[in-house]
Amino acid sequence: AQSVTQPDIHITVSEGASLELRCNYSYGATPYLFWYVQSPGQGLQLLLKYFSGDTLVQGIKGFEAEFKRSQSSFNLRKPSVHWSDAAEYFCAVGSRSGTYKYIFGTGTRLKVLA
Amino acid sequence: SQTIHQWPATLVQPVGSPLSLECTVEGTSNPNLYWYRQAAGRGLQLLFYSVGIGQISSEVPQNLSASRPQDRQFILSSKKLLLSDSGFYLCAWSVRGASYNEQFFGPGTRLTVL
Structure with a gap:
């Protein structure tokens, strides 16, 4: 069955520290891959996406993610976290077959300590 | 540029009452449209998606229905709300x-x- 796993429900880091949020997927073929961020009570904003090509993708707000086919992973990273990065982060996979449906992970809530 | 609107922003309803949530998109034509529900502590669950006027696909059997009366309008409805319908609808x-x-x-x- 297709699924997306974000194993860390909560992560707390100090401001200025590095960050890595994990995402693993189970899919029949290489899907499209996305990371979204959601501030409290708000909609989702796309941070970055992977379709093909370079497996290290750059996104907005200084985030990057690396697609590792052998590990079925698409982990999100940021070298230095800012207090404004506190939010919930969702990994999602989309089908290349045109069904237009996403599967979302359950999210990782990031807390940033001053 | 494209924008997407939802209203109302918040809603408190008694059990058994009807529901109508509206979503409209501006700045694009013939979009695919989606309704998701986000329950506390859970990820996003796809409820419905639509690839055209009057074309609705339901992902999860439930107390809700969706309609697309115009190209850029998507409505989520219920005849009688249940407690379990509480959540954040995107x-x-x-x-x-x-x-x-x-x-x-x-x-x-x-x-x-x-």
């Missing part, structure tokens, strides 16, 4: 026929059923 759109299927999300509606 509408999203994507470009139809694109080789990728990035989704753009609205600001959401917080529904509380008492």
